[in-house]
Amino acid sequence: MAEATQSETRNLAYFEAIRLALKEELELDPTVILMGEDIRYSIFGPTRDLHLEVDERRVLDTPITESAFVGAAVGAAMTGLRPVVEIMFADFITVCMDQIINQAAKIRFMTGGQVKVPLVVRAPGGYLNSSAAQHSQSLEALFMHVPGLKICLPSNPVDAKGLLKSAIRDDDPVLFFEHKALYFSSDDVPLDPQFTVPLGQAAVVREGSDVTVFAVSGMVSSALSAANSLAREGIEVEVIDPRTLVPLDKPTLLDSVRKTGRLVTVEEGCLTGGVGAEISALVTSEAWDDLKGPVVRVASRDQPIPFSPVLEAACAPTTQDIAGAVRKCLGKA
């Protein structure tokens, strides 16, 4: 929680922390603009009526045309603005994938560095109350495979504020995945407009000596719950929240694994080809000699996400799954 220069904080919900970051950056930098569908109304709250508090020309409701406004954000970013666009649900990012994969991610490179593309794409992902197959996905793993994109996954209000500010100030395209189920979680958030959380710096959110758990986004709190219950069994879990997947804080992760010798990865996206696959491959290759057993991955089942609450619960990773994975990792399953 780096450059905090003032110590004042306020208890804010995750959605309010995001709102504050947006408001501050809109005020600090006249090139920051917001675009998205119904953002002035704001289904999850972060931008509700924000246009009334800032230069309203820079908070733009768009037609339902993800390709158009994300494409426009690319064009604006190439010509001096810092657009922050919202995809109402992360699942809809498939509709403007070309703008992200073939344009935003590659333009800096393809122009030989003639332009930068300082663009933030905010998109809420994750499970929330039977949102079903097209409104529940966690798609961050797809974008880890696209060079040129940075990826943030704030797991709490403080990081939400600090990472978003860094993302907006960053000169590269950043995908900023919020979590629908976290919007109403709250915490004491620094009010200093210069407070940021740098990209590429993981947080060790719980120290422990037996197993490292690498958990992203909404799974950080589940990992902590699992860790707390495992502590009662005498198992000390170290929980790492990467906060950004690109850039990835390898040193923090590797140091932890070198200490514990064991790694469990936890994410809400599905298992195959997920974040855990990359983390597992990376850690296994770089910390082979320190590993006491194979990395265990916890993730959603490899299937479309079901509507039925019963099926949804069975598909999603749970605290119990994490605890089970830790025990398995320790050979206690």
Place this chain on the structure above:
Amino acid sequence: MAEATQSETRNLAYFEAIRLALKEELELDPTVILMGEDIRYSIFGPTRDLHLEVDERRVLDTPITESAFVGAAVGAAMTGLRPVVEIMFADFITVCMDQIINQAAKIRFMTGGQVKVPLVVRAPGGYLNSSAAQHSQSLEALFMHVPGLKICLPSNPVDAKGLLKSAIRDDDPVLFFEHKALYFSSDDVPLDPQFTVPLGQAAVVREGSDVTVFAVSGMVSSALSAANSLAREGIEVEVIDPRTLVPLDKPTLLDSVRKTGRLVTVEEGCLTGGVGAEISALVTSEAWDDLKGPVVRVASRDQPIPFSPVLEAACAPTTQDIAGAVRKCLGKA
């Protein structure tokens, strides 16, 4: 090379083998249709003038609207046809990602099994002669992370024919990634219209006892070259071509790794979050006790693909890179 019932073969180029598969299936099954941009002209040849040889109403040139014709293919597949669509370059699949990720892959599930979506998306990927950042990508890893999609990557003319026929006859959506640089490679291809290569069956294309190399698509021949040169150093490499990533032939892969104790993965897509990440994570977890060292991954550099031949060559994985990875895997680097 399963159900071949007749032994007659003909020396065909990869593009001709694909053409033959399409022609046979169009003739055998009146519900098979082809759609794509300029497919009657056919930039790489597989469908050039094919409409003159079959029911021409079923070989359709489309406007440049990937969302429309892939979406239409989904609608057609739900209502009794077996569409085979071509994306001219695999890179353009980003333009119709929603049709693939949120529709084709999920419809069977979301309807509770009321419909099937027997759809094949043919798309040539891979490096070919300075095609640059938007015409060179190998994007198969993205789709491994999307439950509901099958993925074929034929590395030679025989598999191209046999897998394509299986893909067309399959009741699920299949992404069929051809390789631009393989179109003119040739081999003796079975002429039997009932010859197929089943999905989910890997090929051990070279046996060896020291290291397993898992190589996909265009990298299979590079892996074989590397294996041949390593043989002169006394290193015996087993080369496995998965042929399909989903379904994945885990038994063949794991058996091989259990035998050699070592694994190198090779692909043309970029490293982070690539196919090798999943294969590494999977094998490490399932064959931990048999592994003598960490899996080594060979892939493209994590960057947009450059135009300059010098830079392109430096970005792409080479036979030398594979040989180096094998030596590294054996602790000889």
Place this chain on the structure above:
Amino acid sequence: MTELTNELVLRMYRTMYTIRKFEETVSERAGMAMIPGFMIHLYVGQEAVATGVCAALREDDYMVSTHRGHGHLIAKGAAPDRMMAELQGKETGYCRGRGGSMHITSVEVGGLGANGIVGAGLVIAPGAALSAKLRGTDQVTVCFFGDGASNQGTFHEGLNLASLWKLPVVFVCENNGYGFSTPQDKHQPIDRISKRAASYDMPGITVDGNDVLEVYLAACWAVERARKGEGPTLIEAVTLRWHGHYEDDDDEYRSAEEKAEFPKHCPIERLERDCIERGWASTSQLERIRSEVDKEIEKACEFADESPEPSPDEDPALIFSGGDR
């Protein structure tokens, strides 16, 4: 088919009232947390559109729906009991509880899916139509979508393809004046969406979407054109969305005055008046229909309530045919 018989008019009345009753029941049950999920988009106020259009269709015709799909599906002939079961996530639901409100469909009545992606159906529909054409049937495909969806790229691509290939599609734009919180004049620079048909050399007409008879007549004309191989039509039906965008929506972006106007345009009351005035039915006949429907919906609720939840062990054959992988 175009002829307005008593029987047809009463059938449409029954359909509209079934939709209304179903949706109001869903709204109630959603309020009581009996329906999982928070994105439940109701069709109240728009009943005349689905009803008029689907009355012009045959059972084997196809219908491509949207996130606001309950009304379309009822109009196409689906059973309220299996629909309610689906909304409640039960194994007896049309989609075995896997889909829910946003993905509800009954393929046996020609439904090709509600859809959680705005605009997605606009490219699926031409494919179903192409399929019918190539299989040599004369099935027609109807594609519903909203004013908001009419800006998506898929609108342009779908209409271009359908017209180019003269496919049997009827595109029905339900212009309720809003895409979620965004009024039409803030999402597109034109008033009449039917005007866009000219970009595809396609006929485009605007009808009063609160008048089921007008909708029906327009649909008959478009369906007949499609069935005869004369290509697609764009129908814009102007209507009103009475509820919030979805049930949890506080709908603060619309004023109380604006909302107070809605009931004045009630498509059901309008047909009631027409029935009486034109002698198609008596008040008591209509009353009888309503009470029959009330009972049907009550039974649908019982069916849903008593149905089992799906087993938590997912059926692998729902993911891949034969349960591969």
Place this chain on the structure above:
Amino acid sequence: MTELTNELVLRMYRTMYTIRKFEETVSERAGMAMIPGFMIHLYVGQEAVATGVCAALREDDYMVSTHRGHGHLIAKGAAPDRMMAELQGKETGYCRGRGGSMHITSVEVGGLGANGIVGAGLVIAPGAALSAKLRGTDQVTVCFFGDGASNQGTFHEGLNLASLWKLPVVFVCENNGYGFSTPQDKHQPIDRISKRAASYDMPGITVDGNDVLEVYLAACWAVERARKGEGPTLIEAVTLRWHGHYEDDDDEYRSAEEKAEFPKHCPIERLERDCIERGWASTSQLERIRSEVDKEIEKACEFADESPEPSPDEDPALIFSGGDR
């Protein structure tokens, strides 16, 4: 700016001829395998469009290009030497050899990129225009695209957004009658693409894209509208693509007779005739321009040939600012 001075006409002549000479040289060099890649889309025959449009622009205006981008970039003021170096993959190229033909651009002259994705620019352009508007400049953005691209969803979405927000964009559709091998009547059900402007309440006009003066006058009008804040315009410029779709294309889908017609519509010869007839320039003046250009292109080739290849160690700062990761 609309006035046709001698100087302006000669400048346009020089630009057109520069494009022609550059492209013919590229074609030759591609034939000799001096240019990497096989997807080299040349602008021969279409010179009047880029030239007429860009003559109506200021240097600080933006220009969004396509896969067929050399002509656009020359017309916007880029230097042939750095362009040729780029096409040859050299470090001195505008994109340091990373882009090549399909991604060639010079940001200093306002180029926002050629693009390998058909239709991609149609949504990027409104963003550049929005940027100018919000930054309070009066810069205009021109967006080139083909007849084939006019069916992509991005066309619809981009024009809708630009008109809704009254953005300073000029959309220029280069209708050369083909999207690759597909003739216009096989890819869209309409003749005049300018007609589509009505879907966005935007003026749409069709001009003879082989007549640089007609293109120029139309562009001046549209640019002025944009600059004054009156919103976007769609200009359809009808022209011809003389070469194959790309240099390796055997172009068998067009008959010899069809191709034999192309030179009759040569935009350069046409301007030559106009110059003589209307007394803007003499034959020898035009000859002088041509020989100056010939020399410039020769020098560009020398520059490209003598320039170094990029170092194989990729510069990490081209992937991420500061070379992160």
